[in-house]
Amino acid sequence: MADLAIDPRMELNPPLVQGGMTYSDVTDKISSIVEGKAPKQWWIAMAVAVPLALLLFACLGYLVTTGIGVWGNNSPVGWGWDITNFVWWIGIGHAGTLISAILFLFRQKWRTSINRAAEAMTLFAVACAAIYPLFHTGRPWRAAYWLFPLPNELLHMWQNFRSPLMWDVFAVSTYGTVSALFWYVGLIPDLATLRDRSTTPIRKTIYGLLSLGWRGSATQWRHYELAYLLLAGLSTPLVLSVHSIVSFDFATSLLPGWHTTIFPPYFVAGAVFSGFAMVVTLMTLARWIYGLENLITMKHLENMCKVMLATGMIVGFAYGTEFFIAWYSANQYERFIFLNRAFGPYWWAYWSMIACNVIAPQFFWFKKFRTSIPAMFILSIFINIGMWFERFVIIATSLHRDFLPSSWGYFSPTWVDIGTYLGTFGLFLTLFLLFLRFLPAIAISEVKGVLHQQVSAPHGVPAHGGSH
Amino acid sequence: MAHHREHASETYFLQAEAWSAVRNSLALIALVSWLALAAGYALDRQQFHFSYLVAFAFFASVSLGALFFVMLQHLTGSAWSVTVRRLMENMMRAVPLAFLLVLPVFLGVHSLYEWSHAEAAKDPVLSAKLGYLNEKWFMLRGLIAIALWSLFALRLYAISRRQDDSGSIEHTRAAAKWSAPGTVVLFLTASMAAFDWIMSLEPHWFSTMYGVYFLAGGAVGFMAVLIAVVLGLRSAGYLTQSVREEHYHDLGKWLFALTTFWAYVTFSQYMLIWYGNLPEETFWFHKRLQGSWAAFGPILVIGHFLLPFFTLLPRANKRNIKLLGFFAGWMTLMHFCDLYWQIMPVLHTKGVALHWMDAAAWLAVGSAYGLVFWQGLKEKPLVPVGDPRLEQCLAFHNV
Numbered sequence: 001m002a003d004l005a006i007d008p009r010m011e012l013n014p015p016l017v018q019g020g021m022t023y024s025d026v027t028d029k030i031s032s033i034v035e036g037k038a039p040k041q042w043w044i045a046m047a048v049a050v051p052l053a054l055l056l057f058a059c060l061g062y063l064v065t066t067g068i069g070v071w072g073n074n075s076p077v078g079w080g081w082d083i084t085n086f087v088w089w090i091g092i093g094h095a096g097t098l099i100s101a102i103l104f105l106f107r108q109k110w111r112t113s114i115n116r117a118a119e120a121m122t123l124f125a126v127a128c129a130a131i132y133p134l135f136h137t138g139r140p141w142r143a144a145y146w147l148f149p150l151p152n153e154l155l156h157m158w159q160n161f162r163s164p165l166m167w168d169v170f171a172v173s174t175y176g177t178v179s180a181l182f183w184y185v186g187l188i189p190d191l192a193t194l195r196d197r198s199t200t201p202i203r204k205t206i207y208g209l210l211s212l213g214w215r216g217s218a219t220q221w222r223h224y225e226l227a228y229l230l231l232a233g234l235s236t237p238l239v240l241s242v243h244s245i246v247s248f249d250f251a252t253s254l255l256p257g258w259h260t261t262i263f264p265p266y267f268v269a270g271a272v273f274s275g276f277a278m279v280v281t282l283m284t285l286a287r288w289i290y291g292l293e294n295l296i297t298m299k300h301l302e303n304m305c306k307v308m309l310a311t312g313m314i315v316g317f318a319y320g321t322e323f324f325i326a327w328y329s330a331n332q333y334e335r336f337i338f339l340n341r342a343f344g345p346y347w348w349a350y351w352s353m354i355a356c357n358v359i360a361p362q363f364f365w366f367k368k369f370r371t372s373i374p375a376m377f378i379l380s381i382f383i384n385i386g387m388w389f390e391r392f393v394i395i396a397t398s399l400h401r402d403f404l405p406s407s408w409g410y411f412s413p414t415w416v417d418i419g420t421y422l423g424t425f426g427l428f429l430t431l432f433l434l435f436l437r438f439l440p441a442i443a444i445s446e447v448k449g450v451l452h453q454q455v456s457a458p459h460g461v462p463a464h465g466g467s468h
Numbered sequence: 469m470a471h472h473r474e475h476a477s478e479t480y481f482l483q484a485e486a487w488s489a490v491r492n493s494l495a496l497i498a499l500v501s502w503l504a505l506a507a508g509y510a511l512d513r514q515q516f517h518f519s520y521l522v523a524f525a526f527f528a529s530v531s532l533g534a535l536f537f538v539m540l541q542h543l544t545g546s547a548w549s550v551t552v553r554r555l556m557e558n559m560m561r562a563v564p565l566a567f568l569l570v571l572p573v574f575l576g577v578h579s580l581y582e583w584s585h586a587e588a589a590k591d592p593v594l595s596a597k598l599g600y601l602n603e604k605w606f607m608l609r610g611l612i613a614i615a616l617w618s619l620f621a622l623r624l625y626a627i628s629r630r631q632d633d634s635g636s637i638e639h640t641r642a643a644a645k646w647s648a649p650g651t652v653v654l655f656l657t658a659s660m661a662a663f664d665w666i667m668s669l670e671p672h673w674f675s676t677m678y679g680v681y682f683l684a685g686g687a688v689g690f691m692a693v694l695i696a697v698v699l700g701l702r703s704a705g706y707l708t709q710s711v712r713e714e715h716y717h718d719l720g721k722w723l724f725a726l727t728t729f730w731a732y733v734t735f736s737q738y739m740l741i742w743y744g745n746l747p748e749e750t751f752w753f754h755k756r757l758q759g760s761w762a763a764f765g766p767i768l769v770i771g772h773f774l775l776p777f778f779t780l781l782p783r784a785n786k787r788n789i790k791l792l793g794f795f796a797g798w799m800t801l802m803h804f805c806d807l808y809w810q811i812m813p814v815l816h817t818k819g820v821a822l823h824w825m826d827a828a829a830w831l832a833v834g835s836a837y838g839l840v841f842w843q844g845l846k847e848k849p850l851v852p853v854g855d856p857r858l859e860q861c862l863a864f865h866n867v
Contacts, residue, residue: 011637012545012856106544240732252743259744262676264736317655321676328663329674330596331748365648 016110016450019294023448026295030190030442031197033290038437041289046433052426059419060135068138070416076402077395077411082132084391085421087246088274089129089428090172091267091387094239095275096122097179100186101235104228110303112446113296117286118279119183120439124431125278126176128424133168164248171245175238182231188214189224190440240264243271250394256337257398260325266318273311273357274387280304280380284373286436295442298371305370308383312361315390319358333403341397345410349393356386478709480849486704491842498835501828508825515823517576518815523829524573525666525807526689527837528566529682532658533690534559535621536683539647539654542624542640548718550861551710551851554628555697558844559690561625562837564618567611569833573665574607580814581606583671593672601668609664613657620650625844628852635854658683666807669814673752677737684730688772689803691723695796699789701850710851713787714866720786723799724776731773756809759819764809772802804830 017026063070073080096119103111137143145152147169149159159166192214195207214220247267250258280301287296326334341350360382363369369376401408435441509516534556541549541556549556577584583601588594594601623646631639659679667678675681698716701707741749756764776795785791808826852858 012547012640012860107548244732244736248740251740254744254746259740259746260676261678261737261740262680263740265677265680265733313652313655317659318676320656321659321679325674325676328597328600330593 014297014299016113016297016299017295017447018297021294021451023451026447026451027193027197027444029292029295030440030444030447031194033436033441034194034438035197035199039289042433042437045429049426049429049433052422053430054423054426055419056131056423056427059416059423060131063135063416063420064138064140068136070414071420072411072413072417074409074411076407076409077399079395079399080411081392081413081417081421082136083249084388084395085424086129086132087267087391088388089125089132089424090242090246091271091274091391092278092384093122093125093129093175093179093275094243094268094271095279096120097175097182097235097239098272098275099279100182101232102239104232105236108303109450110300112450113300113442114279114283114304115446116183116186116439116443117283117435117441118275119179119186120432120435120441121275121278121282121428122179123176123183124428124435126172126179127431128428130172130176131420131424131427133165164245164252167245168249171238171242175242178231178235178238182228182235185224185227185231186443186446187439188212189216189445190443192216193444194440239272240268243267250398255398256326256331256333257341257394260322262318262321266315269311269314269318270357270387270390273308273315273361274384276304276308276311277380277383277387280308280376281384282432284377284380286441288373290436290441292442295447301373301376302367302370305364305376308380309361309364312357312364312383316358319354337398337401340401341393344397344401346393346397346400349389349396353386353389353393356382357390360386478707480710480851480853481847482706482845482850484847487842487846491839491846494835494838494842497831498839501832501835504828505825505832508828512823512825513576514579514815515825516829517572517579518812519823519825519829520572520576520833521580521665522804522807522811522826523833524566524569525811526804526830527562527569527833528661529686529803529807530689530693531559531563531566531621531837532617532654532683533686533688534694535563535617535624536651536654536687537690537694538624539620539650542643542647543651545644545857547857547860548715548864550855550857551707551715552694552698552719553855554850554852555701556694557625557628557852558841559694559697559837560621561844562840563621564614565837565840566614567618569836570610570614574610577603577606581668581671583668588671597671601671606664606668609660613661616653616657620646620653624650628855629848631852631854632849633854635856637856639854640856655679655683658686666810669811670752670755673749675737675741675749675752677733681730681733681737684726684733685803685806688723688726688730688799691719691726692796692799692803695719695723695792696800699793699796702789707850710862713789714864715861716789716792717783717787717866720780720792720795723792723795724780724786727773727776727780727799731777734768734772755817756813758813758817761809761813761819763820764805768802768806768809771798772806776802 021029071080071082073082096115099111099118100115103115134140134143137146142155144150145155145157146159147166149161188211191207191211195204195211198204198207244264244267247263251260251263253259283296284301287293323338326338329335340346360379363375363379369379396411400410505516505520508519538553538556538560540546541553573580581601582588583594583598584603588598588601624643627639627643627646659682662679662682666682667673667675695716698707698711698719702711738753741753744750755761776799779785779791780795812820855861
């Protein structure tokens with residue numbers, strides 16, 4: 001890093017691609033992941049992920065054929081791990097859209113090396129999330145009638161539009177659709193690159209079909225960039241809306257600990273927090289396995305650590321505000337629920353949450369930790385755990401002690417709960433590994449865009465300058 | 469050092485006569501409005517304190533918005549905003565004025581805050597929170613908050629001014645270092661100030677969103693005032709090269725985004741309380757539906773959100789200097805309406821009762837903040853001339 005101090009412009013605009021990579025180096029490097037043989041680590045990861053994904057299908061099959069009683073849900077804890085996992089997975093999905101839409105609008109060029117993989121994670125996380133409410137209905141083949149305003153003679157029912165659970169269906173399905181479109185539009189030029197580099201007819205046909213006849217002409221690029229900007233604009237409110245509406249699932253109720261006005265922005269911040277943690281966990285691994293150090297530089301990783309620090313502080317701020325206002329409200333139920341959270345039977349979950357979400361990210365105040373791969377890998381896992389505990393704490397502690405002590409209970413997961421959760425991990429990882437194997441994991445054309453704009457290019461890379 | 473960086477056809481310094489003319493008008497406004505307020509204080513003490521609180525909350529929130537945005541520029545390493553940052557910094561520099569201007573609020577605790585009355589001890593809800601809501605702690609918290617804001621505001625201002633001469637990147641690093649803890653401190657203390665100064669006007673009521681609501685409103689107010697100042701200087705012939713269409717287009721984007729964020733926060737707070745329909749929460753909105761207060765809801769929904777949202781959405785409108793200038797004024801007014809609607813129904817429970825002191829207090833507090841702001845432009849450059857990102861900013865283009 002010593003050379004950065006020599007030229008201040010390098011510090012102000014650090015190069016986003018390092019190692020003197022040229023345009024063709026970028027194409028070769030990223031395409032080689034798809035074109036070459038899968039490394040050993042990929043096969044090992046697949047060997048773990050696929051059986052877990054199969055476990056998911058086994059657990060779901062058992063659930064459907066037996067009933068949702070196989071989960072630990074009880075009265076009063078009618079929402080257990082299912083909704084916890086739903087919210088957790090949806091949250092994981094937030095980094096993708098934030099990176100691709102909001103950071104795009106904020107002209108944060110460093111997003112280009114990580115947006116593709118983060119967007120893929122969004123899609124897979126949404127798929128995992130959707131499983132839980134769908135199967136919580138017990139009869140998923142009828143869920144469409146409960147969830148969508150479809151006329152039905154069989155059930156004689158009309159959907160409850162006042163229910164935020166219903167808003168969730170619209171919010172999540174819109175989010176999934178727009179994210180998928182955004183991801184795919186971004187992929188098109190890169191798919192064409194893979195098509196043009198194909199050496200076998202099968203690859204050429206498949207990538208050729210997927211790239212929708214992309215030729216890279218000026219007109220195509222102009223339309224493409226406009227479409228990208230519009231999709232970014234459309235996705236931006238979705239980043240906020242999805243998790244706000246997820247928070248409404250809780251906050252519209254009258255339950256102490258759920259009914260609080262700060263929930264929407266607090267949930268959004270938490271979602272971004274967990275989403276970035278998952279991106280860091282997986283991208284540090286992918287970077288190491290595929291040797292992507294020149295494309296996903298320390299600057300990228302450090303920026304992600306800063307985002308985790310910022311969103312982690314917002315989450316901590318929300319915990320503090322909730323606790324304070326519970327006392328300030330002078331409402332005995334509010335005061336009880338928060339003391340019960342911290343010192344009741346779920347104290348271990350509460351303090352795990354505090355340790356992982358509030359204390360762990362504090363290390364990111366120090367550059368030493370922000371630029372250490374092992375440190376950020378471990379801390380990102382802590383944050384993933386902490387954000388799971390956050391949802392569990394919100395759900396279980398508010399439910400398990402109802403207003404009457406005769407309606408007090410305790411939630412314990414069954415092996416099906418645990419198996420289903422591990423199973424969604426398997427599904428998520430399987431899909432992500434397949435993505436790494438068959439699609440360009442880094443946006444080739446966008447990285448070339450920032451290579452072109454680098455103010456002072458190191459090591460003899462032709463600097464085209466920011467000539468606008 | 470500073471001079472050779474200037475754009476060939478443009479000066480970064482205000483003309484001495486023009487500067488004095490504005491200073492004199494501000495001083496005149498200050499003199500007249502403070503005298504009027506003094507008379508108003510003698511005539512109707514209660515009205516004085518409420519009118520004053522609205523004005524104080526307005527300018528305090530705007531200067532805190534400036535503090536936040538300066539820190540945000542340093543944290544994100546923004547290049548596009550360099551040429552408008554000095555104006556933000558001068559707005560931020562007025563933060564310590566709150567030490568003085570908060571005193572009328574402290575003096576008016578009994579007129580403003582029900583929890584300070586002796587009967588509060590008999591109220592079962594209020595008595596449970598008097599450990600927090602009492603005069604001594606209220607004032608101490610206020611002073612600590614202002615002290616912390618002042619520390620960061622003055623520090624960041626000094627760093628930026630020093631860079632004017634040195635042009636050293638060290639100052640850029642130092643500013644970023646101060647901005648990170650500063651943001652944390654600002655969020656904690658400003659939301660506490662919002663709970664204390666505004667939310668506790670209705671001491672039975674509580675909303676965890678209130679701090680965010682206050683900050684969001686302040687950010688909108690700040691951006692509106694900043695745009696008004698920038699466009700004002702431009703129309704006087706300054707900054708025409710350094711704050712081009714590209715730059716005020718970005719300011720317009722911020723105004724649009726912050727207005728939308730304000731709407732998101734306000735809607736969430738309202739909707740969740742409406743949906744829950746608990747009397748201990750809904751009464752706050754119910755009070756604001758009495759008599760002519762009912763008009764304020766639609767005014768805020770339309771004026772503070774729908775109108776600016778749809779008008780500022782198209783790119784061309786944000787680059788239209790007249791339209792942007794109109795919305796700078798309009799959103800300043802809307803931020804005032806928002807605070808007025810939060811504060812004044814506590815005094816005038818039956819309906820809106822406009823009072824001349826509402827305007828006098830706004831002018832009085834505003835001219836005081838304005839004088840401190842304007843002092844910062846005297847014989848000092850209008851842009852941070854030593855900032856290493858200045859050239860990048862001058863060359864900046866929206867894609």
